[in-house]
Amino acid sequence: MLTYYFITNKENIQLARDEAIALITAYNPNAEIISKERLLIVNSNKDLKQVWDRAAMLRYAGRSYDKVDLKTFACKVINLTDNKLDQRYYIDKFVKEMNLKNAKVSLNNPDVVFGIIIADKEYRCILLSKNNKKLLKLHKHPAELVNKLAILMINLSGVIEDEILLDPCCGTGTIIMYASYMGINSIGCDISMKMCNYTRDNLEVNNLSASIINCDSTRLPIKRTDVMVSNLPYGRASSTYKRDSKELIKQIIDECNMARRIVIMCKEGDEPEYIKSYTIYVHSNLRRKIVICR
Numbered sequence: 001m002l003t004y005y006f007i008t009n010k011e012n013i014q015l016a017r018d019e020a021i022a023l024i025t026a027y028n029p030n031a032e033i034i035s036k037e038r039l040l041i042v043n044s045n046k047d048l049k050q051v052w053d054r055a056a057m058l059r060y061a062g063r064s065y066d067k068v069d070l071k072t073f074a075c076k077v078i079n080l081t082d083n084k085l086d087q088r089y090y091i092d093k094f095v096k097e098m099n100l101k102n103a104k105v106s107l108n109n110p111d112v113v114f115g116i117i118i119a120d121k122e123y124r125c126i127l128l129s130k131n132n133k134k135l136l137k138l139h140k141h142p143a144e145l146v147n148k149l150a151i152l153m154i155n156l157s158g159v160i161e162d163e164i165l166l167d168p169c170c171g172t173g174t175i176i177m178y179a180s181y182m183g184i185n186s187i188g189c190d191i192s193m194k195m196c197n198y199t200r201d202n203l204e205v206n207n208l209s210a211s212i213i214n215c216d217s218t219r220l221p222i223k224r225t226d227v228m229v230s231n232l233p234y235g236r237a238s239s240t241y242k243r244d245s246k247e248l249i250k251q252i253i254d255e256c257n258m259a260r261r262i263v264i265m266c267k268e269g270d271e272p273e274y275i276k277s278y279t280i281y282v283h284s285n286l287r288r289k290i291v292i293c294r
C-alpha cells in the first residue's frame with residue numbers, strides 16, 4: 001500500500017480537489033481519500049502517478065517511502081498553515097532524523113526531492129516530477145479553450161486510457177488534442193468543415209490521432225462514447241449558426257445520452273440540468289461555467 005499526498009493550488013480549491021478526486025477514483029475506485037483543505041492524503045494499492053501527470057490544478061504531489069538509496073537530495077518545506085515557519089528548522093530536523101549525513105544536498109538534479117508538508121501535522125514524502133507537455137497549435141480561434149481548462153474538463157469526466165471521449169463541438173480541437181495525448185480514444189465533431197480541418201492539422205503537428213467528423217451534433221452519427229466533454233457554442237465568436245445557444249446545448253446533451261458523464265463549458269444562464277457547476281474566470285471580466293451534467 002502506498003500513501004500519496006496531493007496538494008492543490010491556492011485558487012479554486014474545491015474545483016482542484018474535485019479534479020483530483022475524479023482522477024484518483026478513475027484509476028483506483030478503492031483508494032482511501034482523506035481530504036484536509038489543500039491536502040489530499042490517499043492510501044492506494046495501485047500506482048497513482050497518472051493523477052499527478054494529468055492534473056491541471058494540483059501544485060505538488062508526493063508519495064510515501066520506506067528506504068531510499070541516494071547520493072544527492074533536496075528538501076522542500078510546503079507550508080499549508082497560515083503561520084510563517086522557520087523552514088531551516090524543519091529541514092535540519094528531517095536530515096537528522098533520516099540520517100542523511102552520507103548524502104549531499106544538491107539543488108541541481110538531486111536523486112530525490114523530499115517534501116516536508118506542514119498542515120494539521122507534519123507529513124513527509126518524496127515529491128514526484130511531472131510528465132506533461134504543452135502541445136503545439138497551428139490554428140487558433142477566439143473562442144478556443146485555454147489548455148489548462150481543457151485538461152481540467154477532461155479530468156473532471158474521470159475518463160481514462162482506452163476509453164472514448166467525444167467532443168461534439170470540437171472547434172480547433174483543444175480538448176481532443178489533450179485527450180488524445182493522454183491516451184484516450186477521442187472523437188471530435190464540428191458543424192464547420194474549416195474547424196474540423198483545423199483540428200486535424202493541430203493533431204497532426206503533434207503526432208496525435210483522433211476521429212474527426214464534420215456533422216451537426218444535434219444529430220450525431222456515432223453510437224458509443226464513454227464521456228462527453230465540450231466547450232459548447234455561446235454565440236458571437238463561437239457561432240451557434242443562428243440557433244438559440246441554450247436550446248442548442250440541450251439538444252446536443254440529449255443526443256449524447258450514451259455518455260456516462262458529461263462535462264461542458266457554457267456561458268452563465270445557458271446551464272442545462274446539472275449535478276455540479278463551477279464559475280471560471282477565463283480572463284479578468286469574462287466568466288464561464290463548467291458544468292457536470294451527470
Ligand SMILES: C[S@@+](CC[C@H](N)C(=O)[O-])C[C@H]1O[C@@H](n2cnc3c(N)ncnc32)[C@H](O)[C@@H]1O
Pocket residue numbers: 141143144145168169170171172173174175189190191192195215216217218230231232233234238239240241
Ligand atoms: C466554443 S467553440 C469550441 C472551441 C474549442 N473548444 C476550441 O478549443 O477551439 C464551439 C464550436 O461549436 C461548433 N458548432 C456550433 N454549432 C454546432 C453544431 N450544431 N454541431 C456541431 N458543432 C457546432 C462551432 O463551429 C465551434 O467550432
